Amino acid sequence: MSHPILEMKGITKRFPNVVANDRVDLELYPGEVLALLGENGAGKSSLMNVVAGLYRADEGEIFIRGKRVEINSPRDSMNLGVGMVHQNFMLVDTMTVAENIILGLPDIPFRVDMEKVNERIRELSEKYNLQVDPESYIWQLSVGEQQRVEILKLIYRGAEILILDEPTAVLTPQESKELNRVLQQMTSEGKSAVFITHKMEEVMAFSNWVRVLNKGRLVTVKETQKTNPKELAQLMVGRDVLFRLAKKERQTGDVILDLKDVQALDDKGLPALQSISLQIRAGEIMGVAGVAGNGQKQLVEVLTGLRKITGGQIRIFGEEMANKNPLEIINCGVSHIPADRIARGVAGDMSVAGNLAMKCYRKPPLVKRGILHPRRIIDLAKRMIDMFRIDTPTPQTHAKFLSGGNIQKIILAREIDACGGVLIAAYPSRGLDVGATEYIRSQMIEQSECGTAILLISEDLEELMTVADKIMVLYEGRIMDILASSEANTEQIGLLMAGVTEGKTAVGHA
């Protein structure tokens, strides 16, 4: 076997609250794809950010093409032929594709000749079959197209070592296949790639080698051909995969949330929701599947009073609640776990206790004649911290000092505590470690057993299949179909997510 093109030895990266990587080794060989497998929070991204120059390792050495290198900045990394597609795309929305591709390149002339750049981009996109117009602006592109831009960027810069951080998260299964093809084409030219994922099937489909990380540590190295998804799953989680949560048979009650023909626009004034009709009963969990950006955000917003609808009806507990303000909707019994927990869920500069009280501060016993009762707020916080196992030094600690999982638990505790029958949960387990994920899922099931109607939006089909009773698939603001989760399979949902309807006749309505 040839020498590794990239080799990492004993990499340790610490963050104030956590050790992200603990003496991790890695070898990548030319012409091969290495899968980096691990749960959310296992340290895959931070390890690769070290190679990309965004983080600096606290300990360890990196060798590229056999030479010991020091990577202090993204520029160093680029000069060594490393290119990374980050999970959140690194693109400037207000600039064109071409401008984004040449951004930061030191060897372009001072006076940029855009025509020449465009020409070169067209050539490359032809060669790799990555269709994209160099002159369109990023904000005009779909997520899939944006990813093409990211990959073109690496090719344009002549990157030899490609790092792809969960590239398929935003793609339909069909688009993923296309990505795999591009990757194979590139490795056949001698380039090599690190492919970060937490999905076993992708490891099998994409890679030659696989390295599994768990809680920041390297667990194992395997040749892909000599392993199987089941083994990988066990290695990744560090114990038997469960996630078949005990879901009791339960009876659903009356219709609590009732949407008829709901329409809404997005921020740019384009239709985002088109005649959405759905019903959720008491004790029922309705899962929402779909590629990001197909109306999930707007669906949550119209249900929580954050966005006006332009047509249709929303009834909650039989009352017309369309276009009411958030407070009226909260008073009607709706709780909301927002998709962006930092931006929408908590006030980082307020105490954990303050954040926990953020919903029930309006009512006694926390308040009397407009005057707050600080002791009771702290008592309530202590109770919730115990009950939901929130890891915080004190109830007075500012929320921003907590980890993502604990911040999510604050939100969960607050929203479940104040919940009056409807829970809207958007990506509640995104980016959390196994333990927290499991906890949050079981909490949702428990809530539904108490008769709460739950709308669960997730990008994790596995999660939807385990937790939800029904799964509706959103595509371009429409409901493609609603399936019973017990009868649905991933392939079928994947097709619906891509907007393919041929299979429809074969699918029984739930």
Added chain:
Amino acid sequence: MIELLTSLLAITLRSGTSLIYATIGEIYTERSGVLNLGIEGMMLMSAVTSFAVVYHTGSLLLAILTAMAVGGLLASVHAFLSITMRANQVVSGLSITLFGAGMASFLGQRLGPETNSGYLVGLVGAKFEPLNIPVLSRIPVVGALFNQDILTYIVYLVLPLAWYYLYKTRNGLNLRAVGENPQTADAMGINVGKVRYIYTIIGGMLVGIGGAHLSLSYAPGWTENITGGRGWIVIALVIFSMWNPARAIWGALLFGGINAVQFRLQASGTNIPASYLNMLPYLATVVVLVMLTWWEALSKRVGAPSSLAKSYMREDK
């Protein structure tokens, strides 16, 4: 009539010049994602120091260089506080203004000659004289364009250059990226902190020239509060020009024009009380700002760099 128009345009340009320099400076600063509300203080400081230099040395060039250095220095304080120390940019800028105003007043009573017990007020020094361009300056109305001081002529050059640099060059591209999306710029190998420092300081130097133009040409000499709020109007002009240097001229001309009209009215002995006339530029700023914000909301256009006034740190999660 033609004479009136000519003189109006002449005054407009004269009072607009300092605004244009400072506006372009602030546009560059804000394009990098740094909001500098210290312009008023920086203009005052550069006005007082440049006049002091000209008074003592007689060299206008040296005076301009001093103004640029002072503007750049104060800007670098703001850069240090807001970029390195990640201080609140609004408050940091305000403190530059408060400090600059106090310091300028202090220096105005200290940098003068001993014979005047240190005071600069009321002294006369060298100033930029209008340079008459033959033939061109004799064209009616438009001729006013060619009967200006050298700093105004330079502005004619700086405007298109500033535009070209921002939109057509590699550095301009990187600068815009830093202001729009520092994470991306960083990942693309651009040194975000360095770019922000550079353009905050360059912006400060241009603001410095704007301040010097006041004490060396527009209202030669040093008087307390010589800027009269110009530094704040500049902030409004940046919004008015939607962060595009080429458009800086329209705002500056508008406000210069209001000044000119106010001058003329006062000179013609109108019944409108002087205080009301003096309110015009400030009221106009508010009105223009309201209209512009309204229009932006209606057309769903936002010109401000997305990361304006937000600090950036690579490993912050």
Added chain:
Amino acid sequence: MRIIFEKRKSMSRKAMFLVPAGSFLISLILTAILLAIFKANPWATYVAMFKGAFGSWPNFTETLVKAIPLMLTGLGVLIAFRLKFWNIGAEGQLTFGGIAAAWVALFWSPNLPQWTVLPVAILMGMLAGALWAGIPALLKVRLKVDEVLTTLMLNYVAILFAEHLYYGPWRDPKGFGFPGTPPFPEFAWLPRIAGRAHMGLIFAIVLAVVIWFILNRTRWGFELKVIGNNPTAAQTQGIRIARNIMIALLFAGALSGLAGVCEVTGISRRLQQGLSIGYGYTAIIVAWLAQLNPIAAIFVALLIAALLVGGDQVQMMMGLPAAMGLVLQGMLLFPMLAGALFTEYKLRLIRSPKITDAATKQEQVAT
């Protein structure tokens, strides 16, 4: 080896205390250097300033006189700043408060029972201040117009309007051309407590306590806290942002308006030139040094007032420009702003993980 900022695990209480104290010290040192450059003895200057501000009872009461408007405007500014509403308009709000009080004292008093004139003047002054803050607040919540500029521009408008009044229609005919209105009738004077220090001091202290209570112990204060911290989260929790900002800003404007009332009825007893010597701007320093804490603002205002009075004394005694005080004030904020980072971050020294030849490599300092 390099130095980086590392996030702390929780807020450093020690740093929250040390930073303002350290800032004060550093600004004293910086100003001392400046003084030395201009051939003044820093020590003597500071001693003179201190004596000027606190050296005798009359001096101290003068410090109080300057502290009162700083306390009131400081409170007004800090309420707005807590909402991240950058109210730079305290100067204008103060001026309008003064104008309204003068209006009542001069033109309403003949038609009012004497004992009501002062309360009505106070009320109208606060109303005027509230109105003057309400305009930018309304523009902000309705149209998202940048408040920094609107509040600031309205300062100029208010000051010019006041100028118009005391140079024009309201000018004292017996004033020998002095820019000011006739003096107010005696029943419109705000009672004085000590020297020229007036009732305003009591208003300020009581209000500071009330505001502290509102901000920390009431439902409304809680809502303001959430809005100031994360408006998106506030909106999600059904807190009415626009209405709350409006109310808070009307309140903030009323406080600055009250400062204006106190100045005209307590000190000058007429509306005249130099109503405010930039109190509204200095209020920003007060609010920020007090870390937006209303109780702390009272003490900070006193300190800043001492700098102002001390600065005046230095001018009289040592011939240094009174702007000294302004310079010192301005200097105060710089170390404070720089130091704030340390409450959340700490410096960490990282030894280079490499075994490489450290000797040949220069130590690099990355920030």
